[in-house]
Amino acid sequence: MMNPEIQFTQALKSIARNEQIKSHIQHSTELYPLLLKAAQRFVTGENRKDGIVTAKELISNGYSVSLEYIGENTTNLEECQQAKQEFLYLIEEMGSMSMQQTVSLDLSHIGLSVNPDTAYLHLLEIAKKAQQYDITVMISMEESSKTNDIVTIYKKTTEQYPNVGITIQAHLFRSNDDIQELIHYPGKIRLVKGAYQEPSTIAMPRSTELNDRYLQFVEQLLGANHPVSIATHDEKLIQEMEYRQYFKQPQVEIEMLYGIRPDLLKELKNKGYNSKVYLTYGTEWYLYLCHRIAEYPENLYLAVTDIIQPSSTDTSRLY
Numbered sequence: 001m002m003n004p005e006i007q008f009t010q011a012l013k014s015i016a017r018n019e020q021i022k023s024h025i026q027h028s029t030e031l032y033p034l035l036l037k038a039a040q041r042f043v044t045g046e047n048r049k050d051g052i053v054t055a056k057e058l059i060s061n062g063y064s065v066s067l068e069y070i071g072e073n074t075t076n077l078e079e080c081q082q083a084k085q086e087f088l089y090l091i092e093e094m095g096s097m098s099m100q101q102t103v104s105l106d107l108s109h110i111g112l113s114v115n116p117d118t119a120y121l122h123l124l125e126i127a128k129k130a131q132q133y134d135i136t137v138m139i140s141m142e143e144s145s146k147t148n149d150i151v152t153i154y155k156k157t158t159e160q161y162p163n164v165g166i167t168i169q170a171h172l173f174r175s176n177d178d179i180q181e182l183i184h185y186p187g188k189i190r191l192v193k194g195a196y197q198e199p200s201t202i203a204m205p206r207s208t209e210l211n212d213r214y215l216q217f218v219e220q221l222l223g224a225n226h227p228v229s230i231a232t233h234d235e236k237l238i239q240e241m242e243y244r245q246y247f248k249q250p251q252v253e254i255e256m257l258y259g260i261r262p263d264l265l266k267e268l269k270n271k272g273y274n275s276k277v278y279l280t281y282g283t284e285w286y287l288y289l290c291h292r293i294a295e296y297p298e299n300l301y302l303a304v305t306d307i308i309q310p311s312s313t314d315t316s317r318l319y
């Protein structure tokens, strides 16, 4: 029989993909505010101002930041344009404050679910504006059905705008080939294990084998002197990388999601390593919240506590 924790994780990851449930929660006057209390541990707030305020606070504490206006799978063209516009406003606001940091986005938020050309054209506009202000744009990696399109759009964009980088999921078998190829492109590579539920024919589960593979990818990127973001909360993996002195290399940063292992990131920052916090804002936090609970089921206890006792979620003070 399957381990109940794995069963829970798989069930939650498939619920997360259910657009009907997402839409129901998004429009429910009872459920939305209730679950928002749980999401606020991981999401800075519903507005750009919330993201910017938290970003400024973290920057003043010695961190760098990635900011994402949260959302994905937007199928309505007008909403994709609205999302693109929000990213442009975000970049302008960051630029006006000389915040030379990172903006992160899902291509399916700005047009990929309408058609790849729309996403590409929107990304070009965002990349151009970001370049004016010395801001980096990191493309997130989504489900495997989108990987080809995301990699293709990234390649075309980074050739023109080297301030654009991409996220690669170590759990996908194809990532080995992707890395060999992408190492020849200028953009930063953010290495993650992978958050989406994928069939065992194309991806491997959490395991020592996956951790070894992660290390092997980091080693390849460092060997090529490629800019890399090590995006994991796995303490054992981090200890191994610290032992191998990966973090001492100037082109390396360690990046963690807001609200997850702030204690560990603080420790790394205090040792002098480049430490970055990934911040999100917006109202489309449903999938994001499901992923954070699925990858660490104990977060469900925190979610319930946060709903009953919302004052427990003042995340920024933990950094």
Ligand code: FDA
Pocket (backbone or CB within 6 Å): 139, 140, 141, 142, 167, 169, 192, 193, 194, 195, 196, 206, 231, 232, 233, 234, 235, 255, 256, 257, 260, 261, 278, 291, 292, 293, 295, 296, 299
């Ligand atoms: P793993 O899941 O193996 O967990 C190892 C340990 O880390 C756990 O035992 C626990 O101690 C701690 N931990 C992990 N997750 C936790 C949580 N939610 N709460 C509390 N503790 C936790 N994925 C993707 O598919 N596409 C993307 O674009 C991105 N982007 C991205 C950016 C950044 C900056 C980060 C850090 C992560 C992503 N991810 C992502 C998510 C990533 O793929 C992965 O699902 C999570 O980082 C969890 O995997 P870990 O490597 O942390 O280790």
